[in-house]
Amino acid sequence: MSDFTGLIAISSLMLAGIAVTIYVGDKANVVGTRIATGTAEGTSLSIGVRRAMLYQMWLPYEATYAVLAGVMMITQLELAGQVSSEGVKLLAQFCAFVAGVTTAFGLLLIPAGLLQYRAKLRRDQPRQGQAG
Amino acid sequence: MTNFTVLAAIALLFVMGTSMFFYLSNKTNDVGYQILTGVVNGVAMSVHQRMFMLYNYWVPYVGSVAASSGLLGFAQLQFAGRADDDGIRILGYLAALFGAAGALGWLALGASAFVHYRSVIRQAEAD
Numbered sequence: 417m418s419d420f421t422g423l424i425a426i427s428s429l430m431l432a433g434i435a436v437t438i439y440v441g442d443k444a445n446v447v448g449t450r451i452a453t454g455t456a457e458g459t460s461l462s463i464g465v466r467r468a469m470l471y472q473m474w475l476p477y478e479a480t481y482a483v484l485a486g487v488m489m490i491t492q493l494e495l496a497g498q499v500s501s502e503g504v505k506l507l508a509q510f511c512a513f514v515a516g517v518t519t520a521f522g523l524l525l526i527p528a529g530l531l532q533y534r535a536k537l538r539r540d541q542p543r544q545g546q547a548g
Numbered sequence: 549m550t551n552f553t554v555l556a557a558i559a560l561l562f563v564m565g566t567s568m569f570f571y572l573s574n575k576t577n578d579v580g581y582q583i584l585t586g587v588v589n590g591v592a593m594s595v596h597q598r599m600f601m602l603y604n605y606w607v608p609y610v611g612s613v614a615a616s617s618g619l620l621g622f623a624q625l626q627f628a629g630r631a632d633d634d635g636i637r638i639l640g641y642l643a644a645l646f647g648a649a650g651a652l653g654w655l656a657l658g659a660s661a662f663v664h665y666r667s668v669i670r671q672a673e674a675d
Contacts, residue, residue, distance in 0.1 A: 420549045420630060424557060427623045431564050434616045438572065441612075445579075445605050452600075453591040503626050510622060514615045525604055532600050 422499035426492065426508045433488040433511075437481060437518060444477035451533050454540060463541050470533050478529065482522030489515035554631040555639070558624060562643045565620035569613060569650055576609040576654075583665050586672060595673045602665055610658035614651045621647020 417425075450456045451466045451474060461469070489512045496508035582588045583598050583606060593601070621644045628640025 418549075420553075423623070423626050423630070427557070427561055427627075430616075430619055430623065431561070431568070434568060434612070438568075438575075438612060441608065442575065448605075449588055452593070452597055453588050455589055455591055458590075501626075503629065507619070507622050507626055511619055514619060517611075517615075521608060529604065532597075532604075536597065 417498050419499050419501040419504050422495060422501075423504045423507070426495050426499075426504065426511060429488065429491060429495070430511045433484070433515065437485050437488070440477055440481045440484060444474055444481060447473045447477060448529065448533065452536055463537055466537055466540075470530070470537070474529065474533070475526070478522060478526050482519050482526070485515045485518035485522060488512075489519060549630065551631055551633045551636050554627055555633075555636050558627050558631075558636065558640045558643055561620060561623060561627070562646075565616070565643075565647065569617055569620075572609060572613040572616065573654070576606065576613060579605045579609060580661060580665065584668055595669055598669050598672070602662075602669065606665070607658075607662070610654060610662075614654040614658065617647045617650035617654065619647075621645070621651065623647075 447469055450461065451469050454461050454466060492508045492512035492515060496505045496512065499505050499508070579601060582593075583601050586593050586595075586598055624640050624644035624647055628637050628644060631637045631640060
């Protein structure tokens with residue numbers, strides 16, 4: 417593979433990777449906010465629905481986020497090995513580093529978010545029970 | 549590769565990178581606004597939740613916008629070095645400068661905003 421082809425591949429993967437991880441991360445944050453506030457588009461959500469959203473929406477989104485970033489990291493490292501230009505190699509390695517940090521963050525966020533949202537659901541449970 | 553191919557690559561990367569930069573900046577500011585006001589979708593958030601949003605939503609957004617700008621700038625630099633035409637090379641360097649400025653700007657702005665948001669949340673906790 418020529419260096420220019422490698423550069424095109426690395427840049428395209430970088431753009432696509434950022435777009436996809438941001439999209440998935442965004443989705444996870446929207447679901448997380450709904451779980452935390454207990455409302456979705458003006459509709460109140462029960463504790464059961466919020467708990468289901470935590471395990472069936474938020475958790476898969478976060479896991480996808482971490483896995484996607486991990487795949488991007490490995491692909492960039494593979495691309496770095498295919499080019500001869502030092503500059504292009506360095507670009508791919510930087511991209512892999514950023515993807516690696518994103519993976520680590522995603523993996524750390526899963527237990528932190530689970531603890532935070534579960535605590536919030538527990539705190540809100542008696543209040544909703546009294547209201548009901 | 550021809551100069552036209554390099555020019556097309558620089559232009560495409562610039563347009564897509566700029567769109568991404570402004571989208572991410574907008575998201576970062578939206579979350580920052582929610583942290584400052586403590587209200588999300590009309591619901592008041594606890595101090596604990598605001599702190600969680602600061603570290604788990606806002607900081608990653610700032611990191612993403614700064615890192616992606618820096619990477620885009622670096623990629624532009626690599627494309628610029630592959631053009632024979634001076635005009636295209638200058639365009640590539642300008643695009644790289646834009647990426648670097650975006651990364652450095654967000655890092656500086658992010659650091660000052662982070663300190664401000666933390667002080668606002670601490671003040672809310674004290675009240």
